[in-house]
Amino acid sequence: MSALLEVNNLEVFFSVYGGSVQAVRGAAFHVNKGETLALVGESGSGKSVTAQSIIGAMSHKRGTKLNGSILFKGKDVLKMKKRQLYEIRGSEIGFVFQDPMTSLNPTMTIGKQIEEGVTLHQQLSKKEVKKTAIELIRLVGIPDAEQRYHQYPHEFSGGMRQRVIIAIALACKPELIIADEPTTALDVTIQAQILDLLRDIQTKNSTAILLITHDLGVVAESAQRVAVMYAGMIVETGTVEEIFDSPKHPYTWGLLNSVPRLERNERLTPIEGSPPDLFEPPRGCPFVERCKYAMEVCVQHLPPSTAISGDHRVLCWLLDERANRDIGERGEQIV
Known part of the structure; x- marks a missing residue:
C-alpha cells in the first residue's frame, strides 16, 4: 500500500516574546491511501499544529519556523508557494475543523459557504454549483436540503453544523481528509452518526483520513493505525x-x-x-x-x-x- 502523505522529522517552532515554543519536534508518520490514521494525545501535544502544517497553514506565518518535510503525493508542502497551497487546499486535502460553532461564517448562508470551494476549484456554472452544494447537504445527512441551503449557521444544531463542516471538506472530493477533533462537544449519539458518515464517505470514495482526537473510544472504532x-x-x-x-x-x-x-x-x-x-x-x-x-x-x-x-x-x-x-x-x- 503506497503512502499518500509522509511526514518526516517535522519541526514547528514559534518565536514569541521571551523565547521559542517548540510545538512539534521531529514528528514522523505516514497515511496510506484509503486508510484512517488516528493521531492521539492530550491537549497541547502538538496534534492541531501538525495538522495545520500539513495544509500549509503554518508555512508563511511570521515568527514560525518549520523544518523537515511533508510529502503529499510526493510533493513537499513546506516548499510550496502560496498559490500552490491554495490549489491543494479543499481540492486534494479537505479539513474538518474541531469547533463547528465558530468555524462557520455567521453572516453567510450554509449553501454559499459550501459553494466557495466548488467555485474556486471547479469550472462549473452557477446552476451546477448550487446543485452540487445541495447534493452535498443531502450527502451528509441533513434533511430538506433545498430549504437548508438558504439558512444560516445559527439555525442549525451543533451536530448539523459539524455535518456542514464535513460537506465543505468534501466539496471537491479530496483524496485526504484531516478531521481535527470532529466529535468534540457532541453527545454520543451525534458522535456515532458523524463517525458513521466519515466511514461511509471513505468507503465510497477511497478517501484517506487523518483523525486527530484524544478520545480512545473513537480511535478503536474508526482507525486502522494509531500515532501517539x-x-x-x-x-x-x-x-x-x-x-x-x-x-x-x-x-x-x-x-x-x-x-x-x-x-x-x-x-x-x-x-x-x-x-x-x-x-x-x-x-x-x-x-x-x-x-x-x-x-x-x-x-x-x-x-x-x-x-x-x-x-x-x-x-x-x-x-x-x-x-x-x-x-x-x-x-x-x-x-
Missing part, C-alpha cells in the same frame, strides 16, 4: 490492535489506564504531573518527569526509535536490552 503524540513528538505508532492490546510506551499505558473499562471495577489511574514546558523541553525523553520507570539515561538522552514489528515503533529506553524487563503490557510491575 506527546510534547510535540510521536512516541509510539502501530496498528489499533498493537496499541490497544500490546502498548509499549509508558505514556500509552497511562492513556489506556485512564480510560474506563467494563471488565474492571476499580478507580481510574490518571497520569500524574503536567506536560513539559515547550519553551525548554527535556533534553532526553519528553515523558521523563511523569514516568515512574524513568532511568538516568532517560534524563540525558533521547531514546532511539525501536521497531517492534513492521508497523509498531516505540520511542522508549525500556525497549533497550539493558533495561528492566519486569514490566507488564500496561505498566504494571511483575513480581
Whole structure:
C-alpha cells in the first residue's frame, strides 16, 4: 500500500516574546491511501499544529519556523508557494475543523459557504454549483436540503453544523481528509452518526483520513493505525490492535489506564504531573518527569526509535536490552 502523505522529522517552532515554543519536534508518520490514521494525545501535544502544517497553514506565518518535510503525493508542502497551497487546499486535502460553532461564517448562508470551494476549484456554472452544494447537504445527512441551503449557521444544531463542516471538506472530493477533533462537544449519539458518515464517505470514495482526537473510544472504532503524540513528538505508532492490546510506551499505558473499562471495577489511574514546558523541553525523553520507570539515561538522552514489528515503533529506553524487563503490557510491575 503506497503512502499518500509522509511526514518526516517535522519541526514547528514559534518565536514569541521571551523565547521559542517548540510545538512539534521531529514528528514522523505516514497515511496510506484509503486508510484512517488516528493521531492521539492530550491537549497541547502538538496534534492541531501538525495538522495545520500539513495544509500549509503554518508555512508563511511570521515568527514560525518549520523544518523537515511533508510529502503529499510526493510533493513537499513546506516548499510550496502560496498559490500552490491554495490549489491543494479543499481540492486534494479537505479539513474538518474541531469547533463547528465558530468555524462557520455567521453572516453567510450554509449553501454559499459550501459553494466557495466548488467555485474556486471547479469550472462549473452557477446552476451546477448550487446543485452540487445541495447534493452535498443531502450527502451528509441533513434533511430538506433545498430549504437548508438558504439558512444560516445559527439555525442549525451543533451536530448539523459539524455535518456542514464535513460537506465543505468534501466539496471537491479530496483524496485526504484531516478531521481535527470532529466529535468534540457532541453527545454520543451525534458522535456515532458523524463517525458513521466519515466511514461511509471513505468507503465510497477511497478517501484517506487523518483523525486527530484524544478520545480512545473513537480511535478503536474508526482507525486502522494509531500515532501517539506527546510534547510535540510521536512516541509510539502501530496498528489499533498493537496499541490497544500490546502498548509499549509508558505514556500509552497511562492513556489506556485512564480510560474506563467494563471488565474492571476499580478507580481510574490518571497520569500524574503536567506536560513539559515547550519553551525548554527535556533534553532526553519528553515523558521523563511523569514516568515512574524513568532511568538516568532517560534524563540525558533521547531514546532511539525501536521497531517492534513492521508497523509498531516505540520511542522508549525500556525497549533497550539493558533495561528492566519486569514490566507488564500496561505498566504494571511483575513480581
